[in-house]
Amino acid sequence: MQPRNMSMSGVVDLAAVKAAQEAKTKAEQARAEAARHGGTGAVSPADLVIDVDEAGFESEVLQRSTEVPVVIDFWAEWCEPCKQLSPVLERLAVEYGGRFLLAKIDVDANQMLMQQFGVQGIPAVFAVVAGQALPLFQGAAGEAQIRQTLDQLVQVAEERFGLTGLVVDPEAQPGAARPAAEKRPAGPHDAALEAAVRALDAGDLGGAVQSYKNVLAEDPGNTEAKLGLAQAELLQRVQDADPQKVRQDAADKPGDAQAQIAAADLDLVGGHVEDAFGRLIDTVRVTAGDDRDAVRVRLLELFEVVGADDPRVTAARRALARALF
Numbered sequence: 001m002q003p004r005n006m007s008m009s010g011v012v013d014l015a016a017v018k019a020a021q022e023a024k025t026k027a028e029q030a031r032a033e034a035a036r037h038g039g040t041g042a043v044s045p046a047d048l049v050i051d052v053d054e055a056g057f058e059s060e061v062l063q064r065s066t067e068v069p070v071v072i073d074f075w076a077e078w079c080e081p082c083k084q085l086s087p088v089l090e091r092l093a094v095e096y097g098g099r100f101l102l103a104k105i106d107v108d109a110n111q112m113l114m115q116q117f118g119v120q121g122i123p124a125v126f127a128v129v130a131g132q133a134l135p136l137f138q139g140a141a142g143e144a145q146i147r148q149t150l151d152q153l154v155q156v157a158e159e160r161f162g163l164t165g166l167v168v169d170p171e172a173q174p175g176a177a178r179p180a181a182e183k184r185p186a187g188p189h190d191a192a193l194e195a196a197v198r199a200l201d202a203g204d205l206g207g208a209v210q211s212y213k214n215v216l217a218e219d220p221g222n223t224e225a226k227l228g229l230a231q232a233e234l235l236q237r238v239q240d241a242d243p244q245k246v247r248q249d250a251a252d253k254p255g256d257a258q259a260q261i262a263a264a265d266l267d268l269v270g271g272h273v274e275d276a277f278g279r280l281i282d283t284v285r286v287t288a289g290d291d292r293d294a295v296r297v298r299l300l301e302l303f304e305v306v307g308a309d310d311p312r313v314t315a316a317r318r319a320l321a322r323a324l325f
Contacts, residue, residue, distance in 0.1 A: 085123045
């Protein structure tokens with residue numbers, strides 16, 4: 001089963017902020033539950049490497065990704081590079097001591113999962129963190145590169161999602177039951193937020209925009225609603241656009257604020273985050289007055305789409321400040 005909020009594009013998913021908040025809550029609840037039962041919820045080193053199929057994907061990957069980053073190794077018996085890479089990943093999973101879980105997926109037996117992740121060749125390695133899928137690398141990468149990638153993964157998982165990993169006890173029995181986290185209490189706006197997501201799934205962008213605005217009218221600081229509204233409005237702006245004409249206009253009119261704004265929207269929807277930001281920052285430098293302000297405002301809106309804690313946003317904010325002052 002593919003998670004609703006899985007995305008292989010460069011645009012942050014509509015549910016990303018909510019997923020992060022829920023992941024932190026679940027991780028804290030799991031630790032508290034273990035403490036109440038007088039245990040640590042520790043797992044055996046053998047539990048850090050698991051075989052996963054389509055039937056167990058939701059429970060073993062999606063659900064567990066709210067506790068610990070799950071690294072997925074797509075492999076096959078006939079794949080010689082896989083035979084080089086897989087043992088390295090398995091050894092590192094144990095060495096990293098529970099900071100990530102390694103899920104091995106045989107592509108021959110799980111074609112649907114291979115297609116859902118867009119795997120073009122193997123070995124291919126992905127990660128899932130709080131339901132968010134991230135491509136890591138393809139091919140038999142060197143161990144130094146793998147370690148660097150894993151270090152970045154566990155850092156992001158901890159800083160953005162509060163996932164500190166699993167407690168590993170060499171004395172624990174393999175397959176020991178994990179404490180179940182209590183169900184998160186329903187929030188006051190959950191129904192409206194779910195309605196917005198359903199509207200997006202159905203292609204009703206106007207309905208999604210209105211649902212998010214309804215939440216913000218009652219709770220102006222609601223992070224998920226802000227992110228959802230920014231993304232729904234972005235999709236609404238580009239749904240009837242002619243990409244070829246928009247890009248031709250932008251090429252022909254490098255100093256035209258509206259032409260560059262329209263092209264930046266398309267850049268972002270296509271996952272080209274840095275291109276969108278760079279285009280608008282360059283336009284800020286060559287415009288003035290109302291045009292310049294319109295470009296600046298759109299850039300700030302696109303920052304909302306990507307998320308304030310994304311490093312690309314941080315870098316673009318600094319570049320915008322230099323362009324303005």
